[in-house]
Amino acid sequence: MPKQKTRSTAKKRFSVKPSGKIKHAKQNRRHILTKKAPARKMALRQPAYVSKVDEKNVKTMLNV
Incomplete structure (x- = not known):
């Protein structure tokens, strides 16, 4: 059986x-940044993590 890509x-x-x-x-950090507050833009720099509900689907896509 072939490997999953x-x-x-x-x-x-x-x-x-x-x-x-x-x-x-x-x-929300690609464009139209002029109307967003600096504090909001700084907060958007922080990484986010996938929720437990979606983890299984993402791991399937990544073959982890």
Whole structure:
């Protein structure tokens, strides 16, 4: 049976930490930043983690 291929889109968007948590970037930081408060933009720099509900699906896409 052939190996399952990793989804390229998921590979670009998620990274697995040594603890097993899956990290991703927050949304709303690409464009139209002038109307957003500096505090909000700073908060959006922090990494976000995939919820427990979605972890199984993301790990399947990443073959983890």
